[in-house]
Amino acid sequence: MGNSHGHHHHHRKNRNEANSYFPHQTPTPTPPPFKFGPSDHHQHQPAAQFQNNSTMSLPYAHVDCSLRALAGQAEGFGRLAIGGLHGPLYHVTTLADDGPGSLREGCRMKEPLWIVFEVSGTMHLRSHLSVSSYKTIDGRGQRVKLTGKGLRLKECEHVIICNLEFEGGKGPDVDAIQIKPKSKHIWIDRCSLRDYDDGLIDITRESTDITVSRCHFSSHDKTMLIGADPCHVGDRCIRVTIHHCFFDGTRQRHPRVRYAKVHLYNNYTRNWGIYAVCASVDSQIYSQCNIYEAGQKKMVFKYLTEKASDKEEARSGCIRSEGDLFITGTQAGLMTEAGEHSMFHPSEYYPTWTVAAPTDNLKQVLQHCTGWQDIQGPADQPVAAQ
Numbered sequence: 001m002g003n004s005h006g007h008h009h010h011h012r013k014n015r016n017e018a019n020s021y022f023p024h025q026t027p028t029p030t031p032p033p034f035k036f037g038p039s040d041h042h043q044h045q046p047a048a049q050f051q052n053n054s055t056m057s058l059p060y061a062h063v064d065c066s067l068r069a070l071a072g073q074a075e076g077f078g079r080l081a082i083g084g085l086h087g088p089l090y091h092v093t094t095l096a097d098d099g100p101g102s103l104r105e106g107c108r109m110k111e112p113l114w115i116v117f118e119v120s121g122t123m124h125l126r127s128h129l130s131v132s133s134y135k136t137i138d139g140r141g142q143r144v145k146l147t148g149k150g151l152r153l154k155e156c157e158h159v160i161i162c163n164l165e166f167e168g169g170k171g172p173d174v175d176a177i178q179i180k181p182k183s184k185h186i187w188i189d190r191c192s193l194r195d196y197d198d199g200l201i202d203i204t205r206e207s208t209d210i211t212v213s214r215c216h217f218s219s220h221d222k223t224m225l226i227g228a229d230p231c232h233v234g235d236r237c238i239r240v241t242i243h244h245c246f247f248d249g250t251r252q253r254h255p256r257v258r259y260a261k262v263h264l265y266n267n268y269t270r271n272w273g274i275y276a277v278c279a280s281v282d283s284q285i286y287s288q289c290n291i292y293e294a295g296q297k298k299m300v301f302k303y304l305t306e307k308a309s310d311k312e313e314a315r316s317g318c319i320r321s322e323g324d325l326f327i328t329g330t331q332a333g334l335m336t337e338a339g340e341h342s343m344f345h346p347s348e349y350y351p352t353w354t355v356a357a358p359t360d361n362l363k364q365v366l367q368h369c370t371g372w373q374d375i376q377g378p379a380d381q382p383v384a385a386q
Contacts, residue, residue: 001232017354019339056361058246059213059354060189067380068114070160074187075342075353076241076263076346078211081187083160087112089380092144095123103380107131107151116377117142123150131159141165142378150176150196153183153207160187165294165372169196181205192371194219199253203240203260204228208356211241216371218248221273230281230306239349242267246370247276249295257283258306258318262292262344265355268366271295275302275333279317282308284344286296286320291358291366295329300326301333325358 043129063070071085086092090113093101098224106115112134121140128149132157147167153159166176176193179186184207193200193215202225203210217223224242228234238260244267245351247254251273255262258280269276270293272382277300279285292300301321307314319334320343324330335344346353354364 002126016088019162032343033253035255045279053216056356056365057354058356058363058365060338063236064140064375067116067138067378069136069188070187071163074160074211074241076211076213076243076284076350077209077239078185078187078241079350081156081157081160081185081211083187084112084114084134085136087114087134087240088114089113092117093119094189095119095144097124099127100302103137104129107135107137114138114141114380116140117144121143127134128152130154130175131161132156134158136160137162137164138377139372140375141164141374143374144175146372149174150178153177154187155181156183158185159183160189161191163190163372163375165192166196166200167192167194169198171197173198175199177201179203179207179210181207183207184209186210188215190214190371190373192216192218196220198222199225200250202226202228203238204235205232206234206237208238208240209241210239212245213241213244214370216248217250217254219250221251222256223247223250223253224255225253226255226260226262227280227283229259231309233259233308236282241265241346241353243353243355244366244368244370246286247272248367253278256280257285258282259308261349262286263353265287265353266290266358266362266366268363269293272297277319278302279319280304281315282304283315283317284342285317286344286346287324288346289323289325289355289358291325291327291363292330292332292362294330296330298331299333300330301335303335314358323358 071082081355086158090106092103096102098104113138116138122145132150140163147168174200175198200223236259243265247269249271254269254276256278259282261284263286265288267290301319303316305314305316
């Protein structure tokens, strides 16, 4: 494999329960993960030892037990996203771009909705499909692929997007999932994304409190952009968690970050074409227990200097690597943290998250259990009033 790089280790609490990625899958033995919690000291902690155990614990073991069990269960910055928890079911009965029973009709409605699919197949979008607030787009139980254009989350909140495929978006500024401006409390889980003319997921213009988990990215150039322009100084509010994702030979931007605070953990990134992760103007990237495996291009971390419109001097961003695994031949490319750069710690914003040692077993799980999954659509159960 390679060497595990670690410094500034954080206090770890061992999780004893044995979870699996999905209820019908049982991972093979591996060293245990840990449930991270707040610590009195963010720096100069001794390196935690990953002890032998017979199970790998992974997040979200119980979210498929009932239809709405997803709501409010994201780890990280998107943890408050409830989607359409308190709304009725909306059934997509056609693959048509618009009209009765279409996905577009459900997404434009103003009331909370939990959107499920009664059909499988490819949905050809002629224009961006705008998603309004308090929506869950739940692809479990079917196989639905969006093509042509993508989803646009504009000035909305509490959106969950689960178990969909995105492929073949054409045209300028066409992203698979575009989150801008001023959207918040978003969770994107178990989606397969590939081959769009612009980005796969772009998060810009003061959109924040977002989690991207268990997604599979492939066959693409500019994968994920967080913060679009050094002039957009309001993007300092952006906070994103990306975890248990598989960046599978995509060329760059895993992600590229301006201004935002980004927590990366337990992702597997391999065979990039330029760099893996890029920190630009005033960004803070906390890379924790990820697996980086280079192909021809060896350098993982890239720093780009840009000038913020409210600063006199150009700056890059800051990256802290804790427990990351760089497969033999991969070069981290980390720069020494300068004193004037601040670095957040995730425990300042959320109390716990589930992270495993970056082992070969984790790598195998992420190759097979990310992206769209052939799982049964869970039954709906009444939600108690809150």
